[in-house]
Amino acid sequence: MNLPPLVQTFVLHFGEMGSRWGINRTVGQIYALLYLSKEPLNAEDIVERLGVSRSNVSMGLKELQAWNLVRLQHKPGDRRDYFATPDDIWQIVRTLVEERKKREIDPTMTLLREVLMQEPASAEERHAQERMREMHDLFELLTGWYADVQRLDTERLIQLLTLGSKVQKILEMKDRLFVVPGSKKSRREDPKEK
Amino acid sequence: MNLPPLVQTFVLHFGEMGSRWGINRTVGQIYALLYLSKEPLNAEDIVERLGVSRSNVSMGLKELQAWNLVRLQHKPGDRRDYFATPDDIWQIVRTLVEERKKREIDPTMTLLREVLMQEPASAEERHAQERMREMHDLFELLTGWYADVQRLDTERLIQLLTLGSKVQKILEMKDRLFVVPGSKKSRREDPKEK
DNA sequence: CTGAAATTTCAGAATTTTCTGAAATATCAG
């Protein structure tokens, strides 16, 4: 591995982290390298810096492209492929979340919907189905929230995240404005707010 | 594998999903099984239902305990260990997020802080450090938001998530109330709001 | 204590994943 120490530390760390995320070490290292690099790199650059085989880099880049995590570029008068990550780190986050949702949440939701359609054949299955419905509803809530937030432009997204603890205040304010006070239980009635 | 069809479908799916999350198939299956089960199960129950070895179950349960994802219980007059997931699915989500943060985000932040302390020895390292700072700041924003939201009780959390698209409206309202209109650039000044 | 039951540990087998080098394929300037 042929990298400035500072870069190498980061690249090695992301290689290891990759493993915990179902992404292999080399793919993690390639991505880390591209992320830190000012200029786009071609496959041979990556081979030299990471000290892995050309074919390994080829497969790694293919996987990163399948994840939409790298952009393919060309330099004039050079027919090699150059790769880079988006300059905007928020774009990277959005892509990561989107792709993970597509690969993990969506298929799970499909399966849950299918299983919830079936007739339980026993008390055991009835309880299992109830648990699956809880999970289904949870995922629906989370993906619904994500669908909304994901549409915000980055500036508003940052604003929202920065708001943090103040969010609670806003919710309390909303309560005070819209809910008749006096009854702690009044929430349960949930008067079809429009 | 000796399970009602409906349960088996779910258990197999989570076994596969586990792989994508750096958790092995058996661990995923054990967790799925416990999640769906009405009653706590002991190790031998799990062996029978999943058809894997006793030692594999032992190791899987140990891992799930390390993740704080299962509770150990005892039945009177029975000295075997029984395992269950929390009844409250939100508790499960909170634990999952907390543990992943502890294992993935926190060590990464530590590394980033260390590397950002060092003196860059070249233009390349200077740029790399700049990128690392972007990532550091992003993580800081996200974990700060998380720290706040995590404190909300479940009811308010659901309220917040349900709010979804309305969030943007609230932010716009906040803008209109607190920011002097007329200048698109006024943001850059960021007047140390308290 | 004792010994049966329950659980854990761990070395090596089985399986899966990752990686490589060689060959095949694709691309494009001339």
Add this chain to the structure above:
DNA sequence: CTGATATTTCAGAAAATTCTGAAATTTCAG
């Protein structure tokens, strides 16, 4: 076209992970 350059494919080697059975350890009732 041709051949030089670039990229991909893929079979098998290498490495890593997962799983098992046997042995060791722990726990506890009697």
